[in-house]
Amino acid sequence: MTSSSDTTRRDFLKTSVAAASAFAAPAFVRGQNLNSQLQFAGIGTDGKGYSDIKLIASHDKVKCVAFCDVDLSRTAKVKPLAPDAPVYQDYKAMLDELGDKIDAVSVSTPDHTHAIISIDAMQRGKHVYCQKPLTRTVWEARQMRLQAKKTGVITRMGNQIHSHSAYRTGVKAIQDGVIGKVTAVHSWVGTTGHGRSGLLDRPKVNEPVPKTLDWNLWISVAPMRPYGGNRVYHPFTWRDWQDFGSGAIGDFGCHLLDPVYTALKITGDPISVHSEHTGMNDEVWPAQETIKYIIPGTQYTAGRSLPITWYDGGRRPSNGIAKLLPGQTLPGGGSIFVGQKGNMILPHVGQPFVNIEGVSIEPVPSLDHYHGWVDGCLSGKQPSDGFEYGGHLTEAVQLGNVAAYFPGETLEFDGKALKITNNSEANKYLTRDYRTGFEIASI
Ligand SMILES: NC(=O)C1=CN([C@@H]2O[C@H](COP(=O)(O)OP(=O)(O)OC[C@H]3O[C@@H](n4cnc5c(N)ncnc54)[C@H](OP(=O)(O)O)[C@@H]3O)[C@@H](O)[C@H]2O)C=CC1
Ligand SMILES: O=C1CO[C@H](CO)[C@@H](O)[C@@H]1O
Numbered sequence: 001m002t003s004s005s006d007t008t009r010r011d012f013l014k015t016s017v018a019a020a021s022a023f024a025a026p027a028f029v030r031g032q033n034l035n036s037q038l039q040f041a042g043i044g045t046d047g048k049g050y051s052d053i054k055l056i057a058s059h060d061k062v063k064c065v066a067f068c069d070v071d072l073s074r075t076a077k078v079k080p081l082a083p084d085a086p087v088y089q090d091y092k093a094m095l096d097e098l099g100d101k102i103d104a105v106s107v108s109t110p111d112h113t114h115a116i117i118s119i120d121a122m123q124r125g126k127h128v129y130c131q132k133p134l135t136r137t138v139w140e141a142r143q144m145r146l147q148a149k150k151t152g153v154i155t156r157m158g159n160q161i162h163s164h165s166a167y168r169t170g171v172k173a174i175q176d177g178v179i180g181k182v183t184a185v186h187s188w189v190g191t192t193g194h195g196r197s198g199l200l201d202r203p204k205v206n207e208p209v210p211k212t213l214d215w216n217l218w219i220s221v222a223p224m225r226p227y228g229g230n231r232v233y234h235p236f237t238w239r240d241w242q243d244f245g246s247g248a249i250g251d252f253g254c255h256l257l258d259p260v261y262t263a264l265k266i267t268g269d270p271i272s273v274h275s276e277h278t279g280m281n282d283e284v285w286p287a288q289e290t291i292k293y294i295i296p297g298t299q300y301t302a303g304r305s306l307p308i309t310w311y312d313g314g315r316r317p318s319n320g321i322a323k324l325l326p327g328q329t330l331p332g333g334g335s336i337f338v339g340q341k342g343n344m345i346l347p348h349v350g351q352p353f354v355n356i357e358g359v360s361i362e363p364v365p366s367l368d369h370y371h372g373w374v375d376g377c378l379s380g381k382q383p384s385d386g387f388e389y390g391g392h393l394t395e396a397v398q399l400g401n402v403a404a405y406f407p408g409e410t411l412e413f414d415g416k417a418l419k420i421t422n423n424s425e426a427n428k429y430l431t432r433d434y435r436t437g438f439e440i441a442s443i
Contacts, residue, residue: 038127038377039103041066043091043117046074047235048131049108052158055370056106056129057081062374065101068094070109073212074235089214091117095124102126104377108158110234112244113220115140116440118387122151127377129370131158132254133246134387134394139431141398142418145391146443156373156383157390159254161349163369167259170337170346173361174263174300179339179354181302182264186321187256188311189333189348193247193277193285197237201283203228221438240284246401247285248312252333253397254390256348260308260335261393262384268296269415270396271305275403278313288313291400302340310400325355402429 040062042053046069057064064082068091069075075087088094095102104127107117115135118128128148134157135141148155161167174182194200207229209215215227218234222243231237239245246253260266270293277289291310297303311317322330323343330336331347342356352361376383395415403411405426412422420426434440 036061036378038062038374039065039101040105041068041094041098041102042078042106042108043068043094044106044108044131045069045078046071047108048158049106050077052106052108052129052131052370053078054081056374059371059374061378066094066098070217071210071213071235073210090217092120095121095126099124104128104154104374106158107131110218110238110244111136111246111250112222112238115144116221116438118144119147119440122147122153122155125151125153127154127373128387129156129158129373130387130390132390132394133250133397134254134390135398136244136246136250137429137431138395138398138402139418140440141391141394143440143443144394145387148387148391150443154373154376154380154382155386155390156369156376157254157385157387157393159258159385159390160369161255162258162262162385163367163372164349165363165366166347166349166351167262168364168366169361170259170335170344170352171263172364173344173352173354174337174339178341178359178361179337179344179356180341182300182306182337182339183302184338185260185264185306185308185335186311186317186338187260187308187335188316189248189252189256190312190314191248191252191333192287192313193249193280193289194240194287196240197232199232199240199284200281202226203232205229219435221432221434221440223433223435242283242285245285246398247404248289249291249310249397249400250285252312252348253310253400254393256333256335257308257310257393257397258385259346260337261389261396263337264300264306265298266295266306267392268298269392270295270399270413272410272412273396273399273403274408274410275400276407277404280404285401286313286404288315289400289404290315291403293396293400295396323355325357328353328355399430402426405429 045067064085066086067078068088105121107130118130121128206226209227272294274292277286280286293308295306333348335346337344344354346352411420414421
């Protein structure tokens with residue numbers, strides 16, 4: 001039920017957002033006028049969607065007003081959170097029908113659908129919490145941050161460990177100068193680019209689409225292909241496939257590189273990117289890769305540019321780079337910040353340590369990532385990792401995937417022009433061809 005004062009407030013917000021769109025007003029226009037309740041709809045209700053919705057809904061000022069999932073069999077878990085809330089298969093139908101009853105949405109769907117859903121929601125003035133990586137392509141990441149700026153809605157990328165004690169502690173230590181200025185960063189994860197579906201190519205035999213699933217909506221912006229079968233593409237295994245997911249760096253880059261971008265306050269576009277890997281075809285991502293970025297330097301780096309090296313699929317930096325003290329070991333995933341005074345090792349969601357005798361780091365407490373976004377929607381205060389930040393980080397991550405198509409080549413990137421300047425063929429991988437009816441309009 002919406003009270004008349006709510007209606008007035010929402011009408012006012014509609015006008016405010018329209019005005020914000022027209023004049024590119026700052027990001028607090030909508031949020032500062034909200035009353036004490038946030039009417040929220042969750043898009044993507046199982047897998048990560050379930051925990052996103054549950055944790056957002058645990059804020060006492062959130063009311064779940066609707067749920068949406070392309071597979072109705074996967075809505076069972078969220079229903080008890082709001083038994084009377086309607087359930088939709090098509091997010092567009094939900095936004096059309098419920099209109100101003102929705103203030104904010106979460107988008108916890110496979111990567112290829114993040115941009116189309118989030119941009120539509122932002123254009124309608126909804127605050128958006130969207131999972132990592134923010135988008136499947138570099139161009140989409142740029143559109144997301146431009147749209148967030150234009151509409152002034154409150155956004156957050158779904159990388160909850162941005163608010164975790166371990167990463168916050170690592171960020172503070174770097175900014176406090178514990179290892180001096182940073183000369184290089186090495187980040188790695190054990191995850192491989194494919195292997196979740198057990199396939200390297202499309203299956204020859206296709207099972208029928210389950211009755212509860214709208215396969216046309218699941219495919220969304222990507223070229224249509226047959227359903228395949230359970231766990232060929234859906235659910236979860238889409239990560240392997242170039243049309244839908246983003247491989248190992250797409251899956252973990254926005255996690256592991258988050259404290260790197262945050263600590264060093266990186267806001268510039270990568271200058272170049274170079275990938276070397278174990279091979280790929282037209283369908284799935286490489287099993288193991290090493291991606292070398294050159295990023296513009298900041299106040300926390302020693303040089304005017306900074307090399308960042310990414311490793312996945314079992315690759316990791318050498319002991320010569322790590323220079324660990326006796327008794328220290330490299331974690332399964334994490335980052336080494338190489339500094340002028342020594343190295344800081346930041347395990348993936350583990351407390352950082354340094355290889356400087358006698359130096360230890362005081363932990364910083366965690367914050368509630370989900371409630372932080374809700375509080376931002378209610379107060380108008382944009383959290384630190386909105387789409388401006390997440391868009392930059394995701395552009396870098398997905399640029400690594402562009403480089404995978406040209407192994408051994410250094411691609412030079414002009415961020416302002418959104419263009420690779422020394423390989424014209426590579427530019428086509430910055431974006432994709434959108435299926436008719438699922439286009440995303442450029443801002
Ligand atoms: N921050 C973190 O720690 C984590 C983040 N993630 C991120 O969360 C997102 C979802 O991943 P995951 O949960 O594993 O994926 P799933 O394949 O399990 O999809 C999540 C849910 O979204 C539904 N869905 C798919 N497409 C649509 C659509 N167009 N509209 C509405 N619902 C849809 C799925 O239905 P169906 O079953 O039919 O596909 C499923 O219920 C990804 O971006 C992933 O990177 C994932 C895990 C952890
Ligand atoms: O943190 C995470 C845990 O693993 C998942 C599956 O690889 C990731 O998608 C996710 O981001």
